[in-house]
Amino acid sequence: MSESSEPAIMARLNPFRSALGLRVSFPGPGQARVDADPSPASLGDDGCIAPGVLLTLIDIALGHAIASRLPEPSSFATVSLQILVRSAWPTGPLSAVASAAPLASDWREGAAEGAVYASSGNLVATAQGYFARGAGAGRHLSPAQDDAEGFASFRELLGARDADGALALAIEHRHLNPDGVMHGGAMAAFLDEAMRAGLRKDGATPGRLGSFSIRYLLPGRPGPLRAVPRIERHGRRIHFASALALAEEGSLLATAEATYLEDLG
Numbered sequence: 001m002s003e004s005s006e007p008a009i010m011a012r013l014n015p016f017r018s019a020l021g022l023r024v025s026f027p028g029p030g031q032a033r034v035d036a037d038p039s040p041a042s043l044g045d046d047g048c049i050a051p052g053v054l055l056t057l058i059d060i061a062l063g064h065a066i067a068s069r070l071p072e073p074s075s076f077a078t079v080s081l082q083i084l085v086r087s088a089w090p091t092g093p094l095s096a097v098a099s100a101a102p103l104a105s106d107w108r109e110g111a112a113e114g115a116v117y118a119s120s121g122n123l124v125a126t127a128q129g130y131f132a133r134g135a136g137a138g139r140h141l142s143p144a145q146d147d148a149e150g151f152a153s154f155r156e157l158l159g160a161r162d163a164d165g166a167l168a169l170a171i172e173h174r175h176l177n178p179d180g181v182m183h184g185g186a187m188a189a190f191l192d193e194a195m196r197a198g199l200r201k202d203g204a205t206p207g208r209l210g211s212f213s214i215r216y217l218l219p220g221r222p223g224p225l226r227a228v229p230r231i232e233r234h235g236r237r238i239h240f241a242s243a244l245a246l247a248e249e250g251s252l253l254a255t256a257e258a259t260y261l262e263d264l265g
Contacts, residue, residue, distance in 0.1 A: 015176050016183035017060060019157055020053060024064055027097070032064035034096045041151040048091050050154035051192055051209045054116060054125065056185025058083055061096035062112040062129035063184070069103045069110070075134030077219070078184040079109065083127045083212045090118035098127075108133050134179075158186070160193050160227075165201075167194040167227040171220055182220030182253075187245060188212070191227055191256035195241035198229030199260060204239050210259035217252055224248040237262050 020042050023035045034057050036042060036049060044050035059078055066076060098114030109132045116125040151157040160169045169175075169190055177183040191214060196206040225245060232240040238259055245254040 013178045014183070015174050016056065016186045017177075019151065019174050020056060022057065022060060024060065026064070026068050030065055030069050030100045030102065032061050032068055032098050034061045034064070036094045036096075038092065041154060041157045043153055045153070045155065048089055049094055050189070052154055052158060052185070052189025054085075054094065054209075055081075055083065055188035055192060055212065056183070057094060057096040057116060058098075058114060058125070058127045059129070059184040059188065061098035061114045062100075062127065063131065065098040065100040065112040065114065066103070066110050066131045069100050071105075075179060076110075076131050077134060077179075078216050079130040079132050080215045081127060081129045081184070081188065081213065083125055085125045085209050085211065087118075087122055087124050089208050090120075090122070090124055093119045094124065095119075098129075154189075155193075158189055158193065160190055162197065163226065165228070167197055167229070169225045169227075171222045171225050173222075175220075176222070179219075180222075182225070184216060187216065187220060187254050188214050188256065190225070191243040191245055191254065192258065194227035194229045194243040195256070195258050196260070198231055198241055198243070199239055202231045202234075204231075204234060204260075205262050206239065206260040207262040208260065210238065210261045212256065212258045214254060214256040216254050218247075218254075220245070220247070220253050225253070232257075 100112040
């Protein structure tokens, strides 16, 4: 099977992905590839592609590998992601490739695995993801609103802010996936930012992401969202942190754990 590209309209139906300018293609059955080029909305404060973009890239690649196995569009959601960063942080474009095994017609859950590569071909990260089938055929947002313009950085696109020892965010159209709930990549990026903020407040330098895992418990609906970080342990070069994502009424939406590697010079 030759490589095929996803129709452009599908990217516009996925606001968070559209804002990042990510491109999806399908090299073969059960396979997906997602490419990210540096753009203002994808860059961190250091001028490199932001860690949240790597997390989004992985979520999209693994999810699209699952989607490519489905006989027709249907609703499904990310249950969990586990990511291990294996090299120094790249400065240029990234590509994620993922694969999923065939799914039974009555499938309830499925797994996919993938990897992220720098433009040089160097391995950046490996990942596994688990996905659950939804009850419906999927709901699609209107593509009328264009969120791809006007963001000077990934931090601005995400829109998180400090709030009394936590990180706050208002889930808006640009944060959503086609089902009208917070994109899995946006949620992962938000919790990563919360843990980094917690480490800085604790006097540590977050440094490079070493590992990241997230569990999605409930969908994030448009409205206020809060992330509460917890610093688990400091080592000489590695810091351990966790975070909870809470809806306005207190419902627990997601949990994450991560390690951050500090450059000691």
